[in-house]
Amino acid sequence: MSYQPSAKRYENMPYNRCGRSGLLLPAISLGLWQNFGSCDDFEKSRKIIHRAFDLGITHFDLANNYGPENGTAEENFGRILKKDFKGNLRDELIISTKAGFTMWEGPYGDWGSRKYMLASLDQSLKRMNLDYVDIFYSHRPDPNTPIEETMMALDSAVRSGKALYVGISNYNAEQTRVAINTLRQLGTPCLIHQAKYSMFQRWVEGGLLNVLEEYGTGCIAFSPLAQGLLTNKYLEGIPKGSRAAKNNASLKSTDISEQKIAQVKSLNQLAMNRNQTLAQMAIAWLMRDWRITSVLVGASSVKQLNDNVRSLGNTTFTDHEFATIEAILRQ
Ligand SMILES: NC(=O)c1ccc[n+]([C@@H]2O[C@H](COP(=O)([O-])OP(=O)(O)OC[C@H]3O[C@@H](n4cnc5c(N)ncnc54)[C@H](OP(=O)(O)O)[C@@H]3O)[C@@H](O)[C@H]2O)c1
Numbered sequence: 001m002s003y004q005p006s007a008k009r010y011e012n013m014p015y016n017r018c019g020r021s022g023l024l025l026p027a028i029s030l031g032l033w034q035n036f037g038s039c040d041d042f043e044k045s046r047k048i049i050h051r052a053f054d055l056g057i058t059h060f061d062l063a064n065n066y067g068p069e070n071g072t073a074e075e076n077f078g079r080i081l082k083k084d085f086k087g088n089l090r091d092e093l094i095i096s097t098k099a100g101f102t103m104w105e106g107p108y109g110d111w112g113s114r115k116y117m118l119a120s121l122d123q124s125l126k127r128m129n130l131d132y133v134d135i136f137y138s139h140r141p142d143p144n145t146p147i148e149e150t151m152m153a154l155d156s157a158v159r160s161g162k163a164l165y166v167g168i169s170n171y172n173a174e175q176t177r178v179a180i181n182t183l184r185q186l187g188t189p190c191l192i193h194q195a196k197y198s199m200f201q202r203w204v205e206g207g208l209l210n211v212l213e214e215y216g217t218g219c220i221a222f223s224p225l226a227q228g229l230l231t232n233k234y235l236e237g238i239p240k241g242s243r244a245a246k247n248n249a250s251l252k253s254t255d256i257s258e259q260k261i262a263q264v265k266s267l268n269q270l271a272m273n274r275n276q277t278l279a280q281m282a283i284a285w286l287m288r289d290w291r292i293t294s295v296l297v298g299a300s301s302v303k304q305l306n307d308n309v310r311s312l313g314n315t316t317f318t319d320h321e322f323a324t325i326e327a328i329l330r331q
Contacts, residue, residue, distance in 0.1 A: 003084040006054035013056025020216030029059035037067030063098035078128035100139025112142030117153035136163035155186040169194035173207035197221035218293035227251040230282040280311035
């Protein structure tokens with residue numbers, strides 16, 4: 001199979017400014033946390049990447065530990081880049097990676113030391129066969145390393161030319177303030193915060209988004225579908241092959257409680273009234289806040305990706321619909 005990008009790829013996707021930076025990100029980005037590792041069907045993963053790019057998704061999000069096995073999402077993505085995104089197409093892509101979770105044995109393969117962060121970035125570049133990534137993240141705050149040390153590592157990544165921008169993920173509002181101020185003093189702005197945000201997980205509304213707005217840092221919302229729960233997939237139980245059915249699943253069957261499913265059923269009804277799928281409504285709902293630069297979805301098939309991108313067809317809500325959603329989420 002050879003791949004020729006669609007000539008119409010920039011016709012429908014909106015591109016949003018990331019905070020007060022010069023960088024535009026697609027309203028919907030694709031994450032490779034799951035479905036792109038050594039355990040997955042390579043040709044299927046490849047088709048999802050092709051379709052994403054054809055739909056105007058220019059931003060692909062990775063991390064050192066994505067797979068499973070750790071590192072294999074980066075390896076597979078590197079193979080796809082080499083086969084299908086030759087020449088100047090690299091200049092049409094925003095590729096991010098992260099370091100912060102356990103990656104290799106011993107005291108230097110985890111958390112936020114300068115030693116780990118910069119070694120990990122070198123490994124990621126090698127796996128993806130790239131000279132640089134567009135965004136390099138600290139994947140989580142390290143309680144035992146000064147934030148200053150981790151931010152100095154991010155600053156070094158930019159100065160060495162191995163990353164164009166830097167970001168942080170999973171930092172709370174106060175840690176975010178310290179991180180952004182430290183990066184500013186070093187002369188490298190904090191481009192973006194990657195935060196878990198969905199109808200079911202709203203912690204960012206408690207202060208983080210205000211901090212990001214104040215400093216002009218963008219926000220990309222991960223797990224917008226609560227890993228598949230905010231779709232019509234689990235309405236009648238846990239289907240075979242779904243994320244919740246996998247061994248060591250990140251979505252636990254205990255997360256799929258009766259109360260949650262009752263809420264999902266009501267939300268699904270509301271989505272149908274809006275002529276949308278629940279996945280589409282869940283994504284559109286995140287776009288109601290202009291501070292969300294991009295919604296970072298996952299997909300295990302081209303069909304899911306198509307469904308998710310169709311959310312762009314209806315992103316407005318009436319006050320009554322907003323109120324109905326709030327009432328359902330309070331149930
Ligand atoms: N920074 C961090 O700490 C962090 C943590 C987690 C994720 N992330 C990033 O965020 C990205 C997205 O996270 P996520 O995968 O949890 O996002 P998500 O969009 O909430 O969940 C994606 C999963 O939901 C199901 N799904 C997606 N679209 C569907 C549709 N239209 N209909 C039915 N089911 C659908 C699929 O699961 P099935 O396999 O069941 O089909 C898919 O793999 C990751 O790839 C990663 O880049 C970052």
